[in-house]
Amino acid sequence: MPSRITQAYVSKSIADFPFHRIYQLDDYNNTEEPCVFFGAYRYEDIQLINNHKGKTLVFWTGQDALDHSGFFIKECEHVTAHPKVYNKLKTEFENIKLVSPASFLNEAKPQKLWHKIYAYCPSSAAEYHGSEILSRLPYEICIGLGDIPQNQWRERGDEFYKDIFVGLCLSEFAGGGTSIIEMGLRGIAVITNVFTLPNCIPWTDTDDVIRKIEAEKVHIGYYNRKLAQQVWESLDHEYKWLEYEN
Numbered sequence: 643m644p645s646r647i648t649q650a651y652v653s654k655s656i657a658d659f660p661f662h663r664i665y666q667l668d669d670y671n672n673t674e675e676p677c678v679f680f681g682a683y684r685y686e687d688i689q690l691i692n693n694h695k696g697k698t699l700v701f702w703t704g705q706d707a708l709d710h711s712g713f714f715i716k717e718c719e720h721v722t723a724h725p726k727v728y729n730k731l732k733t734e735f736e737n738i739k740l741v742s743p744a745s746f747l748n749e750a751k752p753q754k755l756w757h758k759i760y761a762y763c764p765s766s767a768a769e770y771h772g773s774e775i776l777s778r779l780p781y782e783i784c785i786g787l788g789d790i791p792q793n794q795w796r797e798r799g800d801e802f803y804k805d806i807f808v809g810l811c812l813s814e815f816a817g818g819g820t821s822i823i824e825m826g827l828r829g830i831a832v833i834t835n836v837f838t839l840p841n842c843i844p845w846t847d848t849d850d851v852i853r854k855i856e857a858e859k860v861h862i863g864y865y866n867r868k869l870a871q872q873v874w875e876s877l878d879h880e881y882k883w884l885e886y887e888n
Contacts, residue, residue, distance in 0.1 A: 644885040644886060644887055644888075645676075645885065645886055645887075645888055646884050646885050646886075647667070647676045647677065647678050647697070647699065647884045647885075647886065648667060648668055648675075648676075649667055649668045649669065649670050649671055649672060649675060649676075649677050649678075650662055650665065650667040650668070650669070650670060650677065650678045650679070650680060651669075651670035651677060651678075651679045651680065651687075651690060652680045652681060653679075653680060653681030653682065653683045653684060653687045653706070654683075654684065654686075655681055655683035655684060655687075655706070656680065656681045656683070656703055659680075659703075659746075659820070660746075660747065661680045663747065664744050664745075664746060664747060665678075665744070665881055665884065670690075672696070673693070673694055673695050673696065674695050674696045675696045675697075676696050676697035676698075676699070676886060677694055677696060677697070677698065677699070678699040678700075678701055678721075678884065679691050679694075679698065679699065679700050679701065680701045680703060681701070681702075681703050681706050682700055682702065682706045682709075682710045682713075682715065683705070683706045683709050683710070685713065687706075688710065688713045688714075688715060691715060691716065691718070692714070692715065692716045697718075697719075697886060698716070698718035698719070699718065699719045699720070699721060699883075699884075700715070700718060700719070700720050700721070701720075701721045701722065702720060702721070702722040702724070702727050702731060703722070703724075703727075703816075704724055704727060704815070704816030704817055704819070705815070705816060705817065707722070707724075707727040707730050707731055707815075707816070708730075708815065715735075717737075718737070719737050719738075719739070720735045720737060720738035720739070721738070721739050721740075721741055721883050722738065722739075722740060722741070723740070723741050723742060723743040723744070723819070723837075723878075724816045724819065724836065724837070725740065725837070725838055726815055726816060726835070726836070727815075727816055728740040739883060741878055741883050742876060742877055742878040743819060743823055743837065743839070743877055743878060744877060744878050744879075744881070745823060745827070745874070745877045745878075745879065746820050746823055746824070748823060748824055748827050749827065749874075750827045750870045750871055750873070750874040751827060751828060751870070752828060752829035752865045752866060752867040752869075752870040753803070753804075753806075753828045753829065753830075753865065754863070754864070754865055755806070755807040755829065755830065755861050755862055755863065755864055755865070755866060756804075756805035756806070756807060756862060756863070757805060757807065757862060758782075758784055758804075758805045758806045758807065759781050759782075759783045759784065759806065759807070759808055759809070759810065759855065760783070760784045760786060760802060760803060760806045760808075760809045760810070760821075760825070760830075761776055761783050761784070761785050761786065761809070761810035761811070761812070762786045762809070762810070762811045762813075762817070762818035762821040762822075763776060763785050763786065763812075764786075764817075767817075770813065770814055770815075770817070771811075771812060771813045771814075771817055771818065772810070772811075772812025772813060772814075775812050775848050775851060776810070776812065778848050779848070779851065779852060779855075780852070781855065783810070784802060784806070786802055786821060803824065803825060803828055803830065806825070806828075806830055807830070807858055807859065807861055807862045808830065808831055808832070808833065808854075808855055808858040809821065809822070809825040809830050809831070809832035809833070809834075810832065810833050810834070810851070811832055811833070811834035811836055812833070812834065812845070812851070813834070813835075813836055815836075816836055817836065818834070818836055819836060819837060822834055822836060822837050822839065822841070822842065823837075823839070823873070823877065825841065826839055826840065826841035826842075826869070826870065826873035827870055827873055827874060828870060829841075829865060829866030829867060829868075829869045829870040830866070830869075831843055831858055831861075831866075831869065833845050833851055833854050833855065839873055839876050839877075840869060840872040840873050840876055841869055841872075841873050843858075
């Protein structure tokens with residue numbers, strides 16, 4: 643019977659996300675025991691990974707797949723839930739696995755779709771997250787600036803998604819994954835190339851985004867319960883990638 647990793651380290655760059663709670667893991671406390679390292683953004687992250695003596699699993703969360711360039715990472719196992727991250731890193735690490743995203747502590751709760759549009763576009767990297775395209779869209783858009791801590795967002799998220807019929811996550815590479823999942827579990831489609839979940843609609847350029855927004859207007863006034871359930875079923879609820887053979 644396989645064993646399961648029980649401890650985790652989370653990079654300070656993504657410390658706001660509740661990975662320990664999501665995957666039911668303890669804080670990193672033993673260099674000899676198996677450990678999963680979430681994020682390899684900083685030199686200190688790479689050092690901890692390379693110095694860990696037990697089984698080592700690196701979970702790549704997005705931008706770190708670009709930021710780590712130039713740092714040596716010892717031979718170990720790698721995991722990501724981002725298709726673009728996987729495609730980039732599979733040429734660098736043979737031992738990498740693409741897994742489904744987790745629900746991030748969310749449940750399926752379809753909401754009535756109304757006339758608003760929500761876009762994930764943090765002010766800290768607005769251009770990277772598609773601000774130029776957003777500025778060219780002929781719509782009034784509710785912008786998620788990424789300035790609300792995760793613990794508060796869980797209490798206030800409904801305020802931002804209220805009356806939304808479609809979401810936008812126009813990040814070039816990764817980013818906004820949690821919002822994509824949250825909207826999907828509410829039955830909201832998202833125009834994005836970040837994930838390939840059932841609620842994700844790929845896009846190519848500004849005109850394509852406009853066409854797909856217009857197409858989603860047919861859902862206004864309804865609950866898309868089927869989509870919310872499809873998203874729930876597509877997510878990872880077992881985390882078998884944490885298991886290993888002794």
